[in-house]
Amino acid sequence: MVNGYAAESLQQALDILVNTDAVPYAGGTDLMVENRPDVKYLFLKKIPELRAITVDEQYVHIGAAVTFTEAIANPDVPKLMKEAITLIGSPAIRNAGTFGGNIGNGSDKADSVLIEFAADAKICLVSQAGERLVDVAHFYLGRKKLDLHPGELIKEILLPRYGLEQYTYQKVGGRKALAITFVSFAGVFQYFKCAMAGLRILRPHLGQPGTPSRDIRILKRCFL
Numbered sequence: 001m002v003n004g005y006a007a008e009s010l011q012q013a014l015d016i017l018v019n020t021d022a023v024p025y026a027g028g029t030d031l032m033v034e035n036r037p038d039v040k041y042l043f044l045k046k047i048p049e050l051r052a053i054t055v056d057e058q059y060v061h062i063g064a065a066v067t068f069t070e071a072i073a074n075p076d077v078p079k080l081m082k083e084a085i086t087l088i089g090s091p092a093i094r095n096a097g098t099f100g101g102n103i104g105n106g107s108d109k110a111d112s113v114l115i116e117f118a119a120d121a122k123i124c125l126v127s128q129a130g131e132r133l134v135d136v137a138h139f140y141l142g143r144k145k146l147d148l149h150p151g152e153l154i155k156e157i158l159l160p161r162y163g164l165e166q167y168t169y170q171k172v173g174g175r176k177a178l179a180i181t182f183v184s185f186a187g188v189f190q191y192f193k194c195a196m197a198g199l200r201i202l203r204p205h206l207g208q209p210g211t212p213s214r215d216i217r218i219l220k221r222c223f224l
């Protein structure tokens with residue numbers, strides 16, 4: 001039996017987090033596999049502040065407890081992210097699995113995190129002291145190493161609204177469905193007139209556990 005606390009607001013969740021040893025639990029698709037005995041969980045799925053997808057001028061804000069299925073159906077989520085998360089697990093995993101859980105698990109094979117790196121996304125963290133915004137590359141420090149302070153929750157992922165339209169993405173797994181990534185690649189290109197102005201490439205999972213390797217090149221006046 002799974003024990004824990006079902007928070008109904010962000011404030012309530014943060015109170016529980018500082019006053020107990022509860023482990024944040026979103027979709028449970030990673031945690032259920034770990035099957036830790038005697039752990040109490042803090043259930044996040046009913047917290048409205050973590051469940052929304054909103055936009056401002058610069059960013060699409062994806063709540064940490066938004067599932068992959070919900071994001072695929074949302075018109076504001078960039079196509080590049082949709083392409084990657086459509087390949088995650090199976091329909092059942094996509095119905096339960098969340099963005100916060102994907103990065104919160106600290107796996108170097110997390111498919112949405114690759115896109116967050118390629119997009120220069122930001123992660124919004126929240127605690128009783130308030131919110132802090134960090135670049136994904138500063139938050140995700142390596143396999144199972146996150147810059148997540150005690151008492152903090154991942155609140156949302158901020159993906160740039162513009163500049164991700166031209167990209168290439170490839171995931172290579174061991175089979176067509178339910179495939180954990182062996183190697184994947186995301187490249188984002190920006191063109192101005194007939195010049196390629198910027199190219200960001202990310203090639204994680206080359207057999208080395210740890211932080212996705214990142215190769216950024218800004219190509220000025222590289223005519224096609």
Ligand SMILES: Cc1cc2nc3c(=O)[nH]c(=O)nc-3n(C[C@H](O)[C@H](O)[C@H](O)COP(=O)(O)OP(=O)(O)OC[C@H]3O[C@@H](n4cnc5c(N)ncnc54)[C@H](O)[C@@H]3O)c2cc1C
Pocket residue numbers: 023024025026027028029030031032033044064065087088089090093096097098099100101102103104105109110111112152153154155178179180181
């Ligand atoms: C059969 C199967 C296939 C899978 N296939 C893929 C795949 O193809 N690609 C892929 O990337 N992943 C895959 N996964 C892994 C998993 O589904 C994803 O990592 C998913 O995004 C986890 O989300 P969740 O909500 O279920 O996380 P949970 O299991 O609820 O949590 C995972 C971790 O994140 C922490 N956490 C969750 N939310 C927060 C928060 N808001 N703040 C702080 N910490 C938080 C939890 O404490 C825990 O440590 C697969 C898993 C299974 C079982």
